[in-house]
Amino acid sequence: MSPRVKICCISSQDEAKVAITAGAAALGLVGHMPSGPGIISDDLIRDIALKIPPGVTSFLLTSETDPEEIIRHHEKTRTHTIQLVDDIPDEAYGMLRSAMPSIRLVQVIHVRDMDSLDEALRKAAYVDALLLDSGNPNLPVRELGGTGRVHNWDVSARIVEQSKVPVFLAGGLHAGNIRQAMDRVRPFGVDLCSGVRTNGQLDPRKLDEFFISLKYDL
Secondary structure (H helix, E strand, O other), X not given: OOOEEEEOOOOOHHHHHHHHHHOOOEEEEEOOOOOOOOEOOHHHHHHHHHHOXXXXXXXXXXXXXXXXXXXXXXXXXXXXXXXXXXXXXXXXXXXXXXXXOOOEEEEEXXXXXXXXXXXXXXHOOXXXXXXXXXXXXXXXXXXXXXXXXXXXXXXXXXXXXXXXXXXXXXXXXXXXXXXXXXXXXXXXXEEEOHXXXXXXXXOHHHHHHHHHHHHHHO
């Protein structure tokens, strides 16, 4: 089965159209972050999300950790899915489910070492999917995604093997390494930002090359 492809850091209606035309099944819309690319206003996130055609899923990337703030962030943006890029208390997931029963929750796991395996399997009990990225929340300026770095795919493969929910792979993916990534990790989906951009702008040529490489692998 073909992996779901999520194109992240969408910054305009035009970029949304380019990504969808290329074959994206989901679009990532980045709210306020302490660092990283693609940050846009909540008003623009809502505008893009409301115009995404049926069959394509909108993701709000939120760095909020308080459940009430997460709920408020979603109310401003109205996406299909909330991507939690930071850790939140386990009890907060139940509050989010109660307040937003139709909204899917995806928890980002910043893969650094084998401790990430235990973290991922614990969080999988609360969410609809996991997304494995290459950030580092422990730095003075917290990295919560969008680094363009590849992490340890051996750890990611272990998470995919043992997780009871679907897993997306992110972090430095592009046309030149997607075949290796799929062979090593076998995720449910993949998530790209910098790997399909030139000078910060979504690049149709790089998108086409990526999808060609992905289909060739399959």
